[in-house]
Structure formats: C-alpha cells, structure tokens
Amino acid sequence: MASPSPSDAGNTAARDGVVDRLAAVYAGVFLSSAAATIATAADGSNAFRVLALAGVALGVGTVSGLFLSRRVSPLSKRLGRSRRRRIGALMPALPFAAVGLAAGLGRLPEVTGVVALLSGVAIAVTALALTAVATTRYVDTVVGEPRATCRWTPPRRPVLDAALLVFWVLLAGINALGGDGLWAVVWAGLGVLWVVSGFVEGRLRPAGTGVEPELRVHDIGLVKRRPYTAILVRWDDVDHARLREGELVLERGLFDVRFDRDDLEDPDAVLAASERFVDRIG
Known part of the structure; x- marks a missing residue:
C-alpha cells in the first residue's frame, strides 16, 4: 500500500x-x-x-x-x-x-x-x-488527509462499451430514417446516458485526462477516487469487510461495495485497513 x-x-x-x-x-x-x-x-x-x-x-x-x-x-x-x-x-x-x-x-x-x-x-x-x-x-x-492509499483500476469493458454505443447509434439511425422519431430518440438517449455514466464511473477516460484512480482509507470511510469523480463509503454503514471469491467486499445490506481483487494493487492491505476501521466503529 x-x-x-x-x-x-x-x-x-x-x-x-x-x-x-x-x-x-x-x-x-x-x-x-x-x-x-x-x-x-x-x-x-x-x-x-x-x-x-x-x-x-x-x-x-x-x-x-x-x-x-x-x-x-x-x-x-x-x-x-x-x-x-x-x-x-x-x-x-x-x-x-x-x-x-x-x-x-x-x-x-x-x-x-x-x-x-x-x-x-x-x-x-x-x-x-x-x-x-x-x-x-x-x-x-x-475526508481530510487519507491514512493510506491504494491504486485501483475501475472495471472497464471497452469492447462492450463500443459495441453497445454502435448498436444504439445504428438503431437510432434506422428508426430516424424509417420515420419513427420516438424510437430514434429512445435509442439515441440510451447511448448518450451510457456515455455520460461511463465518464462518471471511470469506464471512459480519454488519454491524459482526469486523475489516477485509487482507494483512499480515511477515518470516516473509504473513498473510491475515479478519474473524474469520487464517492465515500462510510465505515459506520459497513457491517463487514472480507475477501470472498476473488473480490474485496464491504458488506452494507443491499448496497455492498465490491472490488475485483485483480483491480487492486494491494487487496490484503486494503482489507486489513478496512477491518480495523470497521471493528473500531462496530
């Protein structure tokens, strides 16, 4: 770490x-x-x-x-x-x-x-x-200053993203040419929302833009820092932290936070830090 x-x-x-x-x-x-x-x-x-x-x-x-x-x-x-x-x-x-x-x-x-x-x-x-x-x-x-940081690679599916975008653009074009404006807008809208959500989630990132993704361990919680956005997972919302089936899982009811082990630079260190804070809060 x-x-x-x-x-x-x-x-x-x-x-x-x-x-x-x-x-x-x-x-x-x-x-x-x-x-x-x-x-x-x-x-x-x-x-x-x-x-x-x-x-x-x-x-x-x-x-x-x-x-x-x-x-x-x-x-x-x-x-x-x-x-x-x-x-x-x-x-x-x-x-x-x-x-x-x-x-x-x-x-x-x-x-x-x-x-x-x-x-x-x-x-x-x-x-x-x-x-x-x-x-x-x-x-x-x-959050203030982090106790420690760990490099993290947000899940990316470039082939799937590109295929879906092409699919929606084609459907929008076909419907527009066929005179069906409603469905043309539906498919085009899905494509736009997919692209925007991709930037928010860090799936889409033009070279040389944004910050390097990482996980930051703070007293208050774990910060998921994506290229353009960040989100806080508070320790008092987490019931357990564990490695399970190749994933680091922060259990919080219906809203579990999961990280693929291979996407983390040091998953064991993140788990140890998370357990320490979760146990302290609990």
Missing part, C-alpha cells in the same frame, strides 16, 4: 461555485423542458413559439436556480451526502418518459412524445453531472 497522498481539496469557493452553476443549469433545463413539452402538446405545429417559450424558460430557470442554489449553503453537502437526494435529482425525468410512453401508445401526438423524451434525456444527463460533481465536492470537504 502506498503512503498517504495529498488531499485534492483545491479552492473551496471555486468548487462550490461549479456545483451552484450546475444546479442553475439543471433548474433551467427542467423548466425549459416543461415549457417545451406543454407548448408542443398545446400546438406542436408552431415550432417558433415552442422554441421561444423554451428559451425564455431556460433563462428564467437558470437565473432562478443560481439565486436559490447560492442560498442553500453548501449545496454540495445537501446533495452529495444523501443517496436519496441524488436519486431524487433524476426523478423529474420520469414524467417526461411517461409522456413519451403515452405518445407511443397513441394517446398523444408523436411530436409531443419526441420533445418529452428529448427533455427527459436532457434532465437525466444534467442530473448525473450535478450529482457527480456535488458528491465529489462533498467527499473532498469531509
């Missing part, structure tokens, strides 16, 4: 500002999506009015979101420390998916469904970016 490395705290105000701005964009995208979907349902033939309403709503939502986010101090703590709040940030995309489903069943015009699905994808992408940045900022705020 390597010796402790310096914290990535950086400039506090600047990092909190990034979270605030992303929250503002999230609010703007949501309000714009709602306005565009409602306007399309009312009169989908007037594209200019739909775009105008969406643009105004985007501006109003972004400005209002920035104003409100700066009064929820710090937003990174409120959002980053709670799994339920992070999941909740994705929930506003569901009504738009429901509208898309209704359009697919013939209950609403297809153009309304297309706009709703595009809106849902935009909200989901913005929510993923916001929660990832907020969680990383929260982790950097609460």
Whole structure:
C-alpha cells in the first residue's frame, strides 16, 4: 500500500461555485423542458413559439436556480451526502418518459412524445453531472488527509462499451430514417446516458485526462477516487469487510461495495485497513 497522498481539496469557493452553476443549469433545463413539452402538446405545429417559450424558460430557470442554489449553503453537502437526494435529482425525468410512453401508445401526438423524451434525456444527463460533481465536492470537504492509499483500476469493458454505443447509434439511425422519431430518440438517449455514466464511473477516460484512480482509507470511510469523480463509503454503514471469491467486499445490506481483487494493487492491505476501521466503529 502506498503512503498517504495529498488531499485534492483545491479552492473551496471555486468548487462550490461549479456545483451552484450546475444546479442553475439543471433548474433551467427542467423548466425549459416543461415549457417545451406543454407548448408542443398545446400546438406542436408552431415550432417558433415552442422554441421561444423554451428559451425564455431556460433563462428564467437558470437565473432562478443560481439565486436559490447560492442560498442553500453548501449545496454540495445537501446533495452529495444523501443517496436519496441524488436519486431524487433524476426523478423529474420520469414524467417526461411517461409522456413519451403515452405518445407511443397513441394517446398523444408523436411530436409531443419526441420533445418529452428529448427533455427527459436532457434532465437525466444534467442530473448525473450535478450529482457527480456535488458528491465529489462533498467527499473532498469531509475526508481530510487519507491514512493510506491504494491504486485501483475501475472495471472497464471497452469492447462492450463500443459495441453497445454502435448498436444504439445504428438503431437510432434506422428508426430516424424509417420515420419513427420516438424510437430514434429512445435509442439515441440510451447511448448518450451510457456515455455520460461511463465518464462518471471511470469506464471512459480519454488519454491524459482526469486523475489516477485509487482507494483512499480515511477515518470516516473509504473513498473510491475515479478519474473524474469520487464517492465515500462510510465505515459506520459497513457491517463487514472480507475477501470472498476473488473480490474485496464491504458488506452494507443491499448496497455492498465490491472490488475485483485483480483491480487492486494491494487487496490484503486494503482489507486489513478496512477491518480495523470497521471493528473500531462496530
């Protein structure tokens, strides 16, 4: 196991500002999506009015979101420390998916469904970016200096990732050429979400970008540092730490954290450190 490395705290105000701005964009995208979907349902033939309403709503939502986010101090703590709040940030995309489903069943015009699905994808992408940045900022705020670090290679499946992306792009193109806009958006949206989640999880990483992935052992918990994001596994949430069937497993009910033994530089050292902190908390 390597010796402790310096914290990535950086400039506090600047990092909190990034979270605030992303929250503002999230609010703007949501309000714009709602306005565009409602306007399309009312009169989908007037594209200019739909775009105008969406643009105004985007501006109003972004400005209002920035104003409100700066009064929820710090937003990174409120959002980053709670799994339920992070999941909740994705929930506003569901009504738009429901509208898309209704359009697919013939209950609403297809153009309304297309706009709703595009809106849902935009909200989901913005929510993923916001929660990832907020969680990383929260982790950097609460952990302090690590007791020790261990190099870690996040699971990567480049062939599968590439195959799925090509598959979704092809399906989107085939459906678009065939005049089925709803399914074209569905497949394209899945591709976009797959790429975004790949960056968040560290599966996708252009050469020379991000930080080196590692596990960091802290008094408060274990930090999974990915190239662009970080997440904290608190010791008081972990029941047991053990090596089992080639995996390092931190048992915490329905949300076990697993690492393939081969992905860790020194799995035995990580296990020993984890057991020591888990036993102390327990």
